[in-house]
Amino acid sequence: MISPDRFRKIRHMLLHRQPDLTVVMDNVNKAHNLSAIIRSCDTVGIGELHAVSYRKSIYTEQDAAAGASKWTTLHLYHEMATVYKKLSDQNMQILVASSSAGCMDFRNIDYTMPTALVVGAEWDGISEAALHGADQTIAIPMFGMVESLNVSVATALILFEAQRQRSAKGMYDSLQMEPGLFHQTLFELAYPRLSRELRQEGTPYPRLDEEGRIC
Template structure:
């Protein structure tokens, strides 16, 4: 059984998740940058985030895989344009973090709106296709000699501005995940091994009591084989 203190922490984390805030990593390849961005996403309540890459898999550092990567849902995609258009059709404003003549100071953006933030690769930046598909470009004002920040640093700055605005509006004080998704994630994160076994067997997740204990009677009933015709 999960410790009640850990169960409460998972509940609080899920209650603060922001389903209408996400990050798209446009061919960000360096493991330490991927890992740092994932940690920042988890810290501000992002559950679903996206990595666009031509590779079949991407690699993060081990610490992120064992830490923040466990609490977030990373989707691997190949077509940045199609992904940006899909997110736009879902009602999100798609913001490309890139320095152009039309780029707006990121602090002037209303991040309380459904938002997808596109971050570019370390050297290439956000791709032309992503910029074309985005609703607008945003930039971080800089007054020194360097032209850009490390992508994970830029991600943290933008994400915590989004967190600041959403916090002021009270968006972390009420649970925003749909009830069915909340219960699904609560069980999977509380009992990762058991949930994996149940998925492999096609079994339903049982209910949890207020302390995180499994309601055994329901689990037995859900996974009991249905009677055959000969036994009726």
């Protein structure tokens, strides 16, 4: 049985999730960067993120990095068009982080809108497929000699600007998840083994009280 304190922490996390904010990793290929991005996503309330991989070896790294957090879900794809179609169906603005000329300052974007942030690989940068489907390219202003930041650092900077804007608008003060999905996810995180058994049996999840006890 789950402890009341742990149950409250899980519930608090889900109450602050932002289902209309996500990240797409475009062929990001280093496991430590994948893990760092996943942690940043969890911190700002992102529960689901996406990764596109064109190389089998990188796909394996992404799959391994998915275990960096049991609190987020990493969806893996082999092509950008598939994830872009999914995001477009959810009416998300697609923002591609780039260092090319003509990009908008990342602080001048409205992140309170449904938003998907696309970040590129360390070796190859943003792909043409990612750029082609973007609603806007954004950049972090740079005044030194280096041309770009580490992908996980850049992602964190942009996500915390999104968090700042959403906090100012009160988007962390009320439940953003669909209530049915909230209660389903809460039960599955509180009772992972039991939830698997109930799904296999086709049995609905029981209700939980405020302490996480099964009613």
